Amino acid sequence: MLDWSAIDTVLLDMDGTLLDLHFDNHFWLEHLPKRWSELTGIAETEARATLKAEYAVLHGKIEWYCLDYWTRRLNLPITALKREISDKIAMRADTPAFLQALQQSGRRIVLVTNAHPDSLSLKIELTPLATYIDELISTHEFGVTKEQQELWQQLQARLGFDAKRTLFVDDSLPILHAAQQFGIGHLLAVANPDSQQPVRQIDEFPAIIDYRDLVADILAAPVIAN
Structure with a gap:
């Protein structure tokens, strides 16, 4: 599926890619409307x-991912409301083995998420993600999202990666298309981002259901010298 000998840098999405997307889907589609009503x-x-309509308008834009925006818009403590159901925040079962193999291989591992820094901090607090990853980046630092070419330009300027020798993994097809347009050489989609939803059929990109299927190939490829 992937030529690991041609990959030096691995850029990873967070929600739906390393973490189960069930938490986010439940929060935005169920918990937030319910609590907004109650409060x-x-x-x-x-x-x-109302929320469904606003999500559709903002989807893919920085505001959609911005907890500060939603806090102002709804006059609600969004981060505190997320903590109310934080027991649902969980790594995918196949994530640890995948990240451990990447670590052992010597490849540079960078998390690149559209999540707001407060959401990133909450998930880093409640999962062991940070122990596996070399650098954690929220696109809010750049003011643009992964759907936009400006983000990829700024990200490359900051990290200095060779696009042709970089793997990017995400569950969002529009974001994968944006990475492809920029010239990222290796792309991988996640077919089952939400553990409570059916596996998706994905034809545009190579797709994975269980990262553990990749571990042997990662470890068999030449180790990258840091």
């Missing part, structure tokens, strides 16, 4: 409909 008196059906 303000808005009918829950109205809250759901």
Whole structure:
């Protein structure tokens, strides 16, 4: 599936790629509408409909991922509301073995997420992700998202990676297309980002269901000298 001898840098999404997307889907689609209704008196059906419409307008933009934006828009403590269901934050079962193999191989491992820094901090606090990863980056640092070419330009300027020798893994097909447009040489989609949802059929990119299927090939490839 992947030529590991041609990969030096691995860029990894977080939600749906390393972590189970069930937490995020449950928060934005179920918990937030319910709590907005309870805290303000808005009918829950109205809250759901309003949020669904706003999500559609903002999807892919920095505001969609921005907890500060939603805190102002709804006048709610979004990070605190996330903590109410933080027991749902979990790594994918296949993530540790994958990250351990990447570490052993000597490849540079960078997390690149559209998540707001407060959301990133919460998940780093509650999972062991940081122990496996060389650098943690929220695209909020750049003010643009992975859907936009400006992000990839700034990310390359910061990290200095060779695009042709870089692997990028994400569960979002629009984001994978943006990385492909920029010239990232190796792309991998996640077919099962949410453990509570069916596996998706993905034809545009190589797709993975279980990272453990990659471990032997990672470890068999030449070790990258740091």
